Amino acid sequence: EVTEETEKIVEDAVLRALDSISANSEKEATSEHLIVSQQANSESKIAQFTGEVLEEATRILVEEFGMDILPVANEVINKWRNEESVETETTTPSRSKRNVVFRSKRQTDRRRRCFSPPTDCNNRFHTSTRAITGICNNRQNSDLGNSVSPLRRLLGAASYADGLGRMRFRSVNGVDLPSARLISNLLHDDRNNQVFSPSINHLHMIIGQFIAHDVIFMPSSVARDGGTLDCSICTARASPNCAGIPIPRNDPYFKTSCMRMTRALNGQENFGVRTPIGQNSHFLDLSPVYGSADCEAESVRSFRDGKLLTFDDLGYTLPPQNLNDSNCQSSAPLHCFTCGDFRNSLHPALIPVHTIFIKEHNRLADEVRAARPRMSDEQIFQLVRKIMIAKWQHIVYNEYIPKYLPRRIIRNFGLTPMRNGVHRGYSTSQDPSISAEFAGAAFRFGHSQARFDFPRLTEAGRPAGNFDLGHDIFYADQNYLAGIGGWEPIMNGMVRLPAMKSDRYFSSGIRNQMFEIRGRNGSGVDLVSINIQRGRDMGLFPYVQYRQLVGLPQVTNFADLNTTFSQENIQALRNVYSDPADIDLYVGIMLEEPLAGGQLGPTASFMIGEQFKALKTGDRFFYESIAQGTDNLNQEEINEIRENVSLAKMICTNMEFADRINSDIFDHRSRQVACSSLREINIEKFLR
Numbered sequence: 001e002v003t004e005e006t007e008k009i010v011e012d013a014v015l016r017a018l019d020s021i022s023a024n025s026e027k028e029a030t031s032e033h034l035i036v037s038q039q040a041n042s043e044s045k046i047a048q049f050t051g052e053v054l055e056e057a058t059r060i061l062v063e064e065f066g067m068d069i070l071p072v073a074n075e076v077i078n079k080w081r082n083e084e085s086v087e088t089e090t091t092t093p094s095r096s097k098r099n100v101v102f103r104s105k106r107q108t109d110r111r112r113r114c115f116s117p118p119t120d121c122n123n124r125f126h127t128s129t130r131a132i133t134g135i136c137n138n139r140q141n142s143d144l145g146n147s148v149s150p151l152r153r154l155l156g157a158a159s160y161a162d163g164l165g166r167m168r169f170r171s172v173n174g175v176d177l178p179s180a181r182l183i184s185n186l187l188h189d190d191r192n193n194q195v196f197s198p199s200i201n202h203l204h205m206i207i208g209q210f211i212a213h214d215v216i217f218m219p220s221s222v223a224r225d226g227g228t229l230d231c232s233i234c235t236a237r238a239s240p241n242c243a244g245i246p247i248p249r250n251d252p253y254f255k256t257s258c259m260r261m262t263r264a265l266n267g268q269e270n271f272g273v274r275t276p277i278g279q280n281s282h283f284l285d286l287s288p289v290y291g292s293a294d295c296e297a298e299s300v301r302s303f304r305d306g307k308l309l310t311f312d313d314l315g316y317t318l319p320p321q322n323l324n325d326s327n328c329q330s331s332a333p334l335h336c337f338t339c340g341d342f343r344n345s346l347h348p349a350l351i352p353v354h355t356i357f358i359k360e361h362n363r364l365a366d367e368v369r370a371a372r373p374r375m376s377d378e379q380i381f382q383l384v385r386k387i388m389i390a391k392w393q394h395i396v397y398n399e400y401i402p403k404y405l406p407r408r409i410i411r412n413f414g415l416t417p418m419r420n421g422v423h424r425g426y427s428t429s430q431d432p433s434i435s436a437e438f439a440g441a442a443f444r445f446g447h448s449q450a451r452f453d454f455p456r457l458t459e460a461g462r463p464a465g466n467f468d469l470g471h472d473i474f475y476a477d478q479n480y481l482a483g484i485g486g487w488e489p490i491m492n493g494m495v496r497l498p499a500m501k502s503d504r505y506f507s508s509g510i511r512n513q514m515f516e517i518r519g520r521n522g523s524g525v526d527l528v529s530i531n532i533q534r535g536r537d538m539g540l541f542p543y544v545q546y547r548q549l550v551g552l553p554q555v556t557n558f559a560d561l562n563t564t565f566s567q568e569n570i571q572a573l574r575n576v577y578s579d580p581a582d583i584d585l586y587v588g589i590m591l592e593e594p595l596a597g598g599q600l601g602p603t604a605s606f607m608i609g610e611q612f613k614a615l616k617t618g619d620r621f622f623y624e625s626i627a628q629g630t631d632n633l634n635q636e637e638i639n640e641i642r643e644n645v646s647l648a649k650m651i652c653t654n655m656e657f658a659d660r661i662n663s664d665i666f667d668h669r670s671r672q673v674a675c676s677s678l679r680e681i682n683i684e685k686f687l688r
């Protein structure tokens, strides 16, 4: 019950939090240039401001009244929010500090038209069209799965040392937890001994990364002035939004004592725990192609004939160049690129995938225009975008997922595409948001699949040199090799050669050289350490706490792990952790024995299966679905997708190199078939 007195207490805490945050306004931006791949956009920065005020106000309230006050305090916020939405409708904005805090989202940056203001989710647009941001996908709760919205937590709660936001740092038996880098050194070093997957190619790795870049972009915290935080010191002098990782003495690669890491941006919207957010639309809707903010979508469109922008000066197609990408390490004229997702140039092998999707979009746009010369740019764009997303979703559920999740998991979560009919499982009560466990741990399994070398192959399948992952992070050079066919040899290499086995071992590029400046050994970070530390940062529970959810027996001592871990891995864990209750989720996942018929253990498989179920049944526009009051594909169109779409065909069509390709696209040993024998959709079927 909200009384005047509690309202006063809460308002007082918020005002004090605001004061303390504005008092502490020292510039935290660094002088040295640091690569920030998880760069926060303007909307996320506003979310951080609100989040930090609430974090501080929570601390003040808890100090004085204990945790029990939080539910009531949150009722006060809800009351204010309702009042605020009334106030913004009457044109007299109140000037109280309280309203600064809850300044409604999506009011800023309208100049750049990045985020459209709230609209009526039942209007014509939202009946026929998936918004770029994902807003109004769920009509009852328009922000669910929207860009710049909170992650979901599988256990409904978070694991922090103080119950609020302080990272777990102590073992259950009181000693300090091992440093994330120490864990990485002891458990995840492949010692340059490459163990390849017997059946899964490197393309499966890169498509996994493309999926990740569609559904999750967790921005890093920024300095108070909006600039980059310098988190390269591990002492208490660092910002509270830093979580630098202590490097053990005698580290095999790093010679310094601290590995930089910035905490995920806190976008908490209530009193209580820190809350990481997703800055991309959480849905599987080709955000890497079309963007997750309206201004991002504008930056990739040509606004002619429904097509996307490209760069064609070299005689082959690339995405448009980005002349001022702050992360790009290669110099003009070898610019990095502008795509729907900011991380497109993170390493050179992502660009071939981006390019194939752009080329496919433009090819379909040409077909539509030829058949319907009077359609507008906007009409062609939206129709082709809808078909492209349908193709993509079909490829993910029909081809990508079955490669590594066992059939039983796929069946339990209802992920198999239907052979005929339509899917009637759309549920307004299904939260489609990405789970913290999926983003922070389970779906990062793909880092284990990445090779340190990316071998190129000529059209005839002969070696054409390779590039080195550690050497090429945020360098675009490799995609400018016009003399050997541009990006095509990179793609050809991924299609025809194996990925690394998905196990606990990671390549040197991943484990030592992420964001390394060329020629400066040790100037980068270890992605495995970051993944482990990220889990603590996000408040993921230790591995054993998820066992019940996954349907596994409880664990009280190391020996109890023996149903899901090999003896060798149990021994390895004993050498690192003093108690099984401390095992970080990411580590547990990467050391579990794979399930029969799959590549991953029960915990990762569960978390990934659960997420793809949420992305299917919680997406009003899912390609197989009918949903009330929504113009989705009709029966005939769905059939056209399910009978005629394959990733193999999309690759073939958009590469000069390919006239034969794997019959099983993710298996490099599979029979080679003629591209011309693969089916293609008939665009006429989509022109109503």
Ligand code: HEM
Binding pocket: 037, 038, 205, 206, 207, 208, 209, 212, 216, 217, 218, 219, 346, 347, 438, 439, 440, 443, 444, 445, 446, 447, 449, 450, 469, 514, 527, 530, 531, 534
């Ligand atoms: C060469 C290949 C790859 C590189 C260099 C790479 C690099 C990175 C980096 C630097 C991050 C940010 C880590 C952080 O600050 O927390 C990241 C996050 C992530 N990666 Fe990868 N990655 C690669 C492949 C993959 C693959 C194959 C998958 C999945 C199958 C994947 C899934 C993810 C996920 C889910 C995240 C979290 C994203 C977010 O928090 O926004 N990555 N990766």
Ligand SMILES: [Ca+2]
Binding pocket: 214, 215, 280, 281, 282, 283, 284, 285, 286, 287
């Ligand atoms: Ca998306």
